[in-house]
Amino acid sequence: MTRQLPDQAVFSAAGPLRGTAHLPGDKSVSHRALLYAGLAEGTSRVRGLSDGDDVARTRSALVALGVEMDGDHVRGGRSRLAEAERSIDLGNSGTGLRLLAGLAAGLPFLTILEGDRSIHRRPMGRVVEPLRAMGAAVDGRDGGRLAPLVVRGGDLHGIDYAPPVPSAQVKGAILLAGLAADGVTTVREPVVTRRHSEELLARFGATVETEATTGGGQVVRVRPGALAPTELDVPADPSQAAFLAVAACLVPGSQVRLERVYVGPGRAGFVEVLRRMGAAVEVVARDATTADLVVGHAPLTATTVGGAEVPDCIDEIPVLAVAAAFAEGTTRFVDAAELRVKESDRVAAVVAGLRAIGARAEELPDGLVVEGDPTLSPQGRVDAHGDHRVAMAFAVAALRGGPVTVDGFASVATSWPGFADTLAALR
Ligand code: S3P
Numbered sequence: 103m104t105r106q107l108p109d110q111a112v113f114s115a116a117g118p119l120r121g122t123a124h125l126p127g128d129k130s131v132s133h134r135a136l137l138y139a140g141l142a143e144g145t146s147r148v149r150g151l152s153d154g155d156d157v158a159r160t161r162s163a164l165v166a167l168g169v170e171m172d173g174d175h176v177r178g179g180r181s182r183l184a185e186a187e188r189s190i191d192l193g194n195s196g197t198g199l200r201l202l203a204g205l206a207a208g209l210p211f212l213t214i215l216e217g218d219r220s221i222h223r224r225p226m227g228r229v230v231e232p233l234r235a236m237g238a239a240v241d242g243r244d245g246g247r248l249a250p251l252v253v254r255g256g257d258l259h260g261i262d263y264a265p266p267v268p269s270a271q272v273k274g275a276i277l278l279a280g281l282a283a284d285g286v287t288t289v290r291e292p293v294v295t296r297r298h299s300e301e302l303l304a305r306f307g308a309t310v311e312t313e314a315t316t317g318g319g320q321v322v323r324v325r326p327g328a329l330a331p332t333e334l335d336v337p338a339d340p341s342q343a344a345f346l347a348v349a350a351c352l353v354p355g356s357q358v359r360l361e362r363v364y365v366g367p368g369r370a371g372f373v374e375v376l377r378r379m380g381a382a383v384e385v386v387a388r389d390a391t392t393a394d395l396v397v398g399h400a401p402l403t404a405t406t407v408g409g410a411e412v413p414d415c416i417d418e419i420p421v422l423a424v425a426a427a428f429a430e431g432t433t434r435f436v437d438a439a440e441l442r443v444k445e446s447d448r449v450a451a452v453v454a455g456l457r458a459i460g461a462r463a464e465e466l467p468d469g470l471v472v473e474g475d476p477t478l479s480p481q482g483r484v485d486a487h488g489d490h491r492v493a494m495a496f497a498v499a500a501l502r503g504g505p506v507t508v509d510g511f512a513s514v515a516t517s518w519p520g521f522a523d524t525l526a527a528l529r
Pocket of ligand 1: 130268417
């Protein structure tokens with residue numbers, strides 16, 4: 103059972119942040135590592151998984167389907183998987199629900215996927231349509247556009263598909279289904295999204311190829327086949343590192359080291375944005391896709407974030423908007439309409455939160471404008487709208503003043519139950 107957090111938390115300035123932070127395992131990698139280990143015939147070992155509720159739900163979903171879990175060890179295999187007796191509850195996890203839909207599409211029985219109120223409002227047509235095109239029988243509320251989803255899988259054929267929105271979850275779901283399809287499954291991405299699905303499929307022995315296309319896109323192809331068990335260490339989550347990186351940027355005298363952060367394609371966009379804003383971020387490479395980030399305080403200036411850069415930092419925009427509130431000048435986040443269909447409408451929630459602490463911000467249909475003020479002393483009460491990233495972003499804002507009361511702080515348990523403790527340990 104994931105740790106319960108208080109639903110209301112109060113944050114204030116408490117001096118510089120210094121030292122090395124303990125970050126949780128990457129959430130996107132954790133979901134995929136568990137799902138692939140669940141399909142691989144034999145025992146895999148996955149160390150350093152995210153300890154949030156979202157990943158715990160994916161773990162329970164796999165257990166309900168017949169996978170055995172014992173600490174780091176996952177005993178899986180397609181032959182072990184069988185119809186779950188009950189519907190599977192993915193809680194607040196959009197990644198969990200959408201990826202499970204892809205897995206279920208390849209399983210020759212009925213799977214019912216549901217979640218909390220937030221997830222039942224989020225768009226599911228984006229995964230349902232391609233899975234239906236592959237031959238799965240998928241239904242849901244509103245003609246299959248909303249969860250719960252009811253999936254009767256099996257007898258799939260490969261498709262050649264270009265998702266209408268750039269989405270690593272959609273790509274991941276289609277590739278999971280493609281493992282059980284006849285023939286090759288192709289996903290075309292004009293804008294490349296995080297590559298964990300294809301990188302980890304290769305680690306688990308799948309026949310998967312990627313090909314760069316002109317204009318910065320890529321094509322991913324997967325062939326049907328069994329996965330082989332493997333051992334892996336989940337790197338630290340860049341989306342969580344971003345909260346501490348912005349905290350260090352904002353609080354004078356700070357210097358933090360964030361270790362073994364995944365900085366592969368599609369995830370390190372926030373580092374580039376912060377550097378453009380004048381942040382002091384050193385990236386010390388460990389291997390091809392991980393690095394230590396060393397971040398110190400620096401005065402920030404405004405920037406514009408838009409276009410192909412957006413998928414690379416979509417989850418970090420709430421905390422980047424907080425950074426922008428303390429920067430010199432006006433920062434614009436555009437081409438980011440996807441923010442409106444995350445765990446909350448993050449455009450509305452972040453703009454309301456910024457105003458509630460005394461900052462100036464406006465909504466755009468596809469993003470937000472933040473008028474920065476380096477002298478801002480934030481104070482007030484923010485509604486996180488049950489959204490972990492909004493809650494953590496405003497806890498970070500409070501470090502330049504406060505008190506800031508965050509309502510809905512319990513949502514932080516979905517991705518990082520130890521966030522407040524980690525922040526406190528840096529003082
Ligand atoms: C994720 C992809 C992104 C991201 C989410 C995690 C993933 O969503 O916002 O937090 O692990 O694939 P979309 O695929 O909807 O863009």
